[in-house]
Amino acid sequence: MRESYNVFVCESVLKEIREHAKPSPTEVGGVLLGDLYEDVGNIEVLGTVRAKHAISKEFKITFTAATWRGIKKEKRDKFPDKDILGWYHSHVGKDAQSGFTFADLDFHQKMFNKDWQVAIVYNAAKDDFTLFKWKAGRIVGDVILLQRGYATENK
Numbered sequence: 001m002r003e004s005y006n007v008f009v010c011e012s013v014l015k016e017i018r019e020h021a022k023p024s025p026t027e028v029g030g031v032l033l034g035d036l037y038e039d040v041g042n043i044e045v046l047g048t049v050r051a052k053h054a055i056s057k058e059f060k061i062t063f064t065a066a067t068w069r070g071i072k073k074e075k076r077d078k079f080p081d082k083d084i085l086g087w088y089h090s091h092v093g094k095d096a097q098s099g100f101t102f103a104d105l106d107f108h109q110k111m112f113n114k115d116w117q118v119a120i121v122y123n124a125a126k127d128d129f130t131l132f133k134w135k136a137g138r139i140v141g142d143v144i145l146l147q148r149g150y151a152t153e154n155k
């Protein structure tokens, strides 16, 4: 087990998340697809699948059984050889926070508990992205920087 993975997020992924989230008054979400390089400790996030039939509220999003069925089907069609590297969702409203809520933490610990799995929170009010990943068994968050078409962690 690694202490942590290096995470690269393709800029188009951030664009997809923003386009999904911007028009919605409630939280939206989905999963992050890409490649896992366990030998070198890198993950590359290359695409997204939107969560449909999710229960979307102002302060919470819940993935239902129908959501997971939809995600699995779309992944088979669009990204058959990619891994589910994590999930994303938006925080909305003028007082939106960029951090994980307790519900986000709980969901991440239950569903995305592999040491290479990550989450992106898009704060629609501030237009910023925060990446959450496992580091020595804990979840840490950091603002994403854009570099050469890839978004990397703020180091």
Ligand SMILES: [Zn+2]
Binding pocket: 059, 060, 089, 090, 091, 100, 101, 104, 121
């Ligand atoms: Zn949240």
